[in-house]
Amino acid sequence: MVPPRRNRATLIGLSAVLTWSTLALFGTLAGPVPPFQLVAMAFTIVFALTVAIWLARGEDPRTHLRQPARLWALGIAGLFGYHLLYFVGIQNAPPADANLINYLWPVLIVLFSALLPAEAGVGRLRWFHLAGAALGLAGTALIVTGGTGLVIRAEFSGGYLAAIGAALAWSSYSVLSRRFAHVSTDAVGAFCGGTALLAWIAHLVLETTAWPADALAWLAVLGLGLGPVGAAFFAWDHGVKHGDLRVLGAGAYAAPLLSTVLLVVFGLGDATWTLALACLLIVGGGLLAAREMLKPG
Numbered sequence: 662m663v664p665p666r667r668n669r670a671t672l673i674g675l676s677a678v679l680t681w682s683t684l685a686l687f688g689t690l691a692g693p694v695p696p697f698q699l700v701a702m703a704f705t706i707v708f709a710l711t712v713a714i715w716l717a718r719g720e721d722p723r724t725h726l727r728q729p730a731r732l733w734a735l736g737i738a739g740l741f742g743y744h745l746l747y748f749v750g751i752q753n754a755p756p757a758d759a760n761l762i763n764y765l766w767p768v769l770i771v772l773f774s775a776l777l778p779a780e781a782g783v784g785r786l787r788w789f790h791l792a793g794a795a796l797g798l799a800g801t802a803l804i805v806t807g808g809t810g811l812v813i814r815a816e817f818s819g820g821y822l823a824a825i826g827a828a829l830a831w832s833s834y835s836v837l838s839r840r841f842a843h844v845s846t847d848a849v850g851a852f853c854g855g856t857a858l859l860a861w862i863a864h865l866v867l868e869t870t871a872w873p874a875d876a877l878a879w880l881a882v883l884g885l886g887l888g889p890v891g892a893a894f895f896a897w898d899h900g901v902k903h904g905d906l907r908v909l910g911a912g913a914y915a916a917p918l919l920s921t922v923l924l925v926v927f928g929l930g931d932a933t934w935t936l937a938l939a940c941l942l943i944v945g946g947g948l949l950a951a952r953e954m955l956k957p958g
Contacts, residue, residue, distance in 0.1 A: 667904055674900015674909045680893035682919030686927060687889065690881035695868035696748045699882065701860035704740075704853045706886025707894075711850030726851045732841055736852030739834025740894070741859045746827035754820025757806055762824035764801045764917065768794045769832035770910035777839055777906075789949050790907040796946030797914030800939040804917050835901045835909075842902040849898045914943045 691699060715722045728736075750759035771794040775786040841848075864870070873879045885891075900909050918940055925931065 669904075670900055670902070671904030671908050673896050674904045675912050675915075677893040677897035677900065678909075678913050678916045679919065680888045680896070681916040682889075682923060683884065684889040684916075685920040686923045687881045687884045689924070690877060691885065692874050692878045692881075694871055694873060694878075694882070695864060697744075697860050697864040697868055698870060699885070700744050700890070701857055701864050702882050703885040703890035704857035704860060706883065707891040708850060708854035708857050710886070710891065711847075711853065715847070715850070725845075725847045726854075728844070728848050728851060732844060732848065733852070733855070735834060735837055735841070736848065737855050737859070738830055739838075740852050741856040743827050743830040743834070744856070744860070745863065746823045746830055750820050750824030750827055752820070753823060754817035758817070759820050759824040761802055761806060762821060763827045764798065764914070765825070765828040766832040766835075767910040767913040768798055769828055770835050770913070771907050773832055773836040774839075774906040774910070777836065786907065790911065793911040793946040793949035794907075794914075796942045796949065797911050800942030800946065801914050801917050803935050803939040803942070804921050832910075835897070836906060838898060838901045839906065844902075846895050846898045846902075849895050853894065908947075911949075912947045915947060918943045 688699065694702070712722050715725060747759075747763055750763060753759075771786070771790050873882055897909075918936075921936060922940075925936070
């Protein structure tokens with residue numbers, strides 16, 4: 662029987678997946694803001710709100726910033742490193758292809774979880790975990806490519822490698838966070854501050870500043886900071902530290918599905934049979950991977 666505490670933590674982690682599904686919608690509504698500037702603005706909002714919460718609780722923010730060097734390295738590699746490699750990937754290869762390669766990260770979480778020591782409390786990797794993640798990847802491939810498949814071209818090798826790096830960065834961050842289960846999730850707030858700083862530097866070096874054009878665009882940026890770039894990372898941190906990593910990995914494929922559905926609902930995308938089939942694959946894969954969690958006690 663799966664411990665109730667682990668189930669709760671898994672559900673909290675999966676709430677991050679639901680929140681990430683709003684990323685494309687908010688990103689689209691934000692307008693033509695350069696990607697690193699958008700990341701910097703969103704993470705600045707997160708960090709400012711987190712500091713305000715620390716102060717409201719009567720805590721010294723510096724205590725949360727004093728994390729071990731290896732934890733800082735993991736946090737920055739996960740949050741900033743992932744976004745850096747992701748944007749390099751989609752800017753140097755066909756975006757659909759790079760995005761699909763990037764979405765190897767949920768499968769990698771499932772695989773990498775088997776490498777954790779027994780004391781991490783992850784449990785055995787079973788066939789249904791792998792099968793569920795594979796179904797989710799297949800469904801995501803349909804969404805990202807529209808059913809046309811992935812065509813590898815040598816001239817885009819740099820972009821492909823960056824996308825692979827992004828998948829490795831996020832999956833490694835997620836799995837290795839389990840080794841720091843004793844560290845408060847408040848540490849994520851510190852990493853958000855470091856990511857905001859590095860994203861501003863990357864923006865100033867690589868991009869031309871373009872601010873949101875109207876009130877709706879500014880609200881979309883605020884939505885990013887509160888949701889998919891804010892609360893989601895804290896929920897994910899709790900999930901990967903205390904929940905079922907295999908279920909979280911397979912369940913993560915709901916993010917691109919729900920993201921596409923939201924775009925359709927708001928008139929920014931089209932409903933297709935490909936999307937319907939992808940829905941069946943991703944939902945079926947998630948339920949299969951979670952069969953132990955769903956089994957009545």
